[in-house]
Amino acid sequence: DAGITQSPRHKVTETGTPVTLRCHQTENHRYMYWYRQDPGHGLRLIHYSYGVKDTDKGEVSDGYSVSRSKTEDFLLTLESATSSQTSVYFCAISEGAGTGTNEQYFGPGTRLTVT
Amino acid sequence: GQNIDQPTEMTATEGAIVQINCTYQTSGFNGLFWYQQHAGEAPTFLSYNVLDGLEEKGRFSSFLSRSKGYSYLLLKELQMKDSASYLCAHRDAGKSTFGDGTTLTVKP
Numbered sequence: 001d002a003g004i005t006q007s008p009r010h011k012v013t014e015t016g017t018p019v020t021l022r023c024h025q026t027e028n029h030r031y032m033y034w035y036r037q038d039p040g041h042g043l044r045l046i047h048y049s050y051g052v053k054d055t056d057k058g059e060v061s062d063g064y065s066v067s068r069s070k071t072e073d074f075l076l077t078l079e080s081a082t083s084s085q086t087s088v089y090f091c092a093i094s095e096g097a098g099t100g101t102n103e104q105y106f107g108p109g110t111r112l113t114v115t
Numbered sequence: 116g117q118n119i120d121q122p123t124e125m126t127a128t129e130g131a132i133v134q135i136n137c138t139y140q141t142s143g144f145n146g147l148f149w150y151q152q153h154a155g156e157a158p159t160f161l162s163y164n165v166l167d168g169l170e171e172k173g174r175f176s177s178f179l180s181r182s183k184g185y186s187y188l189l190l191k192e193l194q195m196k197d198s199a200s201y202l203c204a205h206r207d208a209g210k211s212t213f214g215d216g217t218t219l220t221v222k223p
Contacts, residue, residue, distance in 0.1 A: 042204075042214050043204075045211065045212070090158070097206065103163060105160070108157055
């Protein structure tokens with residue numbers, strides 16, 4: 001199994017509070033991703049990173065920010081949580097994104113509830 | 116995913132063959148992926164196609180037609196443990212776009 005962990009695994013927070021989710025990898029992979037998954041839906045990309053300090057937006061980036069100061073860590077921050085951000089958040093890593101398979105390996109997920 | 120379509124649910128019998136279809140639209144393309152996700156778990160990689168044709172890997176095969184924007188995942192000799200959601204995804208440069216997944220139920 002790819003060495004990828006997420007913390008916390010579960011969190012309940014109140015509307016308006018800031019929340020930071022952490023993704024940590026031990027594979028030295030270049031690419032890291034944050035997705036959210038809602039019931040009955042696939043994965044929707046929030047932000048991704050293609051190197052230290054290099055990040056880009058995904059399809060649902062509003063209300064989220066990210067930072068990557070080290071290869072192994074990718075942080076997702078909800079500046080002011082809203083109930084619509086209640087979801088399961090998955091982090092993923094991949095070695096590359098060009099030619100070659102470069103499949104994504106997913107972390108175990110973080111279940112976030114905003115009350 | 117708004118530009119990827121796959122059936123929401125499918126049911127099949129243990130030991131049978133099932134084909135899960137996926138159609139997509141994208142301006143840039145460097146690969147089509149299939150992932151399996153059991154309930155309450157993280158997705159895991161199943162297959163990758165970048166050229167047209169069939170890729171076979173044990174009981175699972177995946178087909179791609181780039182000109183038609185079409186892929187399918189074929190599962191043979193179905194087992195109860197194959198009950199899961201199957202996610203189709205295409206990659207364009209650094210970003211992957213996922214479909215909403217097909218929930219497959221395998222019945223005895």
